[in-house]
Amino acid sequence: MSTLYLTHPDCLDHDNGFGHPERPDRLRAIERALEHEAFHNLIREQAPLGTLEQAALAHPRAYVERIAAAAPADGIVQLDADTSMSPGSLQAALRAVGAATTAVDEVMEGKVRNVFCGVRPPGHHAEKVKAMGFCLFGNAAVAAYHARRKHGAERVAVVDFDVHHGNGTQDIFWDDKDMFYGSTHQMPLYPGTGAISETGVGNIVNAPLQPGDGGPEFREAMEAVILPALERFAPDLLIVSAGFDAHARDPLANLNLVEQDFAWITKRLLEIADNSCNGRVVSLLEGGYDLQGLALSAAAHVRALMRA
Numbered sequence: 001m002s003t004l005y006l007t008h009p010d011c012l013d014h015d016n017g018f019g020h021p022e023r024p025d026r027l028r029a030i031e032r033a034l035e036h037e038a039f040h041n042l043i044r045e046q047a048p049l050g051t052l053e054q055a056a057l058a059h060p061r062a063y064v065e066r067i068a069a070a071a072p073a074d075g076i077v078q079l080d081a082d083t084s085m086s087p088g089s090l091q092a093a094l095r096a097v098g099a100a101t102t103a104v105d106e107v108m109e110g111k112v113r114n115v116f117c118g119v120r121p122p123g124h125h126a127e128k129v130k131a132m133g134f135c136l137f138g139n140a141a142v143a144a145y146h147a148r149r150k151h152g153a154e155r156v157a158v159v160d161f162d163v164h165h166g167n168g169t170q171d172i173f174w175d176d177k178d179m180f181y182g183s184t185h186q187m188p189l190y191p192g193t194g195a196i197s198e199t200g201v202g203n204i205v206n207a208p209l210q211p212g213d214g215g216p217e218f219r220e221a222m223e224a225v226i227l228p229a230l231e232r233f234a235p236d237l238l239i240v241s242a243g244f245d246a247h248a249r250d251p252l253a254n255l256n257l258v259e260q261d262f263a264w265i266t267k268r269l270l271e272i273a274d275n276s277c278n279g280r281v282v283s284l285l286e287g288g289y290d291l292q293g294l295a296l297s298a299a300a301h302v303r304a305l306m307r308a
Helices: 009-013 025-033 061-070 089-108 139-151 167-173 215-233 259-277 291-305
Strands: 003-007 043-046 114-117 156-160 179-186 204-209 237-242 281-285
Touching: 003 089, 003 291, 009 025, 009 089, 025 291, 061 089, 089 114, 089 139, 089 237, 089 281, 114 291, 139 156, 139 167, 139 237, 139 281, 156 167, 156 215, 167 179, 179 215, 204 215, 215 259, 237 259, 259 281, 259 291, 281 291
Parallel strands: 003 043, 003 114, 114 281, 156 179, 156 237, 179 204, 237 281
Antiparallel strands: none
């Protein structure tokens, strides 16, 4: 059983404009890192094009159609101060949806042990009816509901270690007791959500970190709060919102994780997945805006997935 890497050149065609931190070079940096001989056994495939119907698993159909209609023929259209669409954005977003759903198919059908999806735009800030925080569709939530609809997964968990709280995934899962969302994140920080008191129907677990916190505080939050709750939930599938912007080099936040911390949490999540869901893990790229920090962290994450 091996690890699959899903990506597609279309994900490079989403253009947020000059100087925007969520840029195509993020994927190029990861691709270069994964050229190392340590990744010789990594299976690599191109992500298929997802559909609007798949995106609508996590969003109302009217919202999905509104995003599709907003895609410009040329130039850049601003959806909010941080989130925009270019002519290639819809295709890129549907590749991300296609990667997420295909990854679920691959692990649920036992073809591979786990999958890392190197895709953009990211997804965890996209609420049910609102694009925000660089995100158009909630890729992790789409994957979770696809697992339920197509494969009969009764309980699906998303664990999010991006430095920003995944308000979108939380919003989509809020009243669904069979969907779990657990997050560590810096607080206060964009988008301003993620307090301990935000619990949904008992399925939401937030463990906010303070500016300046590093590996010890991150590991304590995971071991004391997130991982025990995940073990109690006992998912049939584990999805990871893998944001690497908690790295000490990242310009958008103030946590001080290093690549070894991302390798550690990946291994801990794999241990729980082994015990709960036959090792089925789907990981989706979220944030990470310093190219060196992103490349090192993503490589450490994928090596851990490969159990190398």
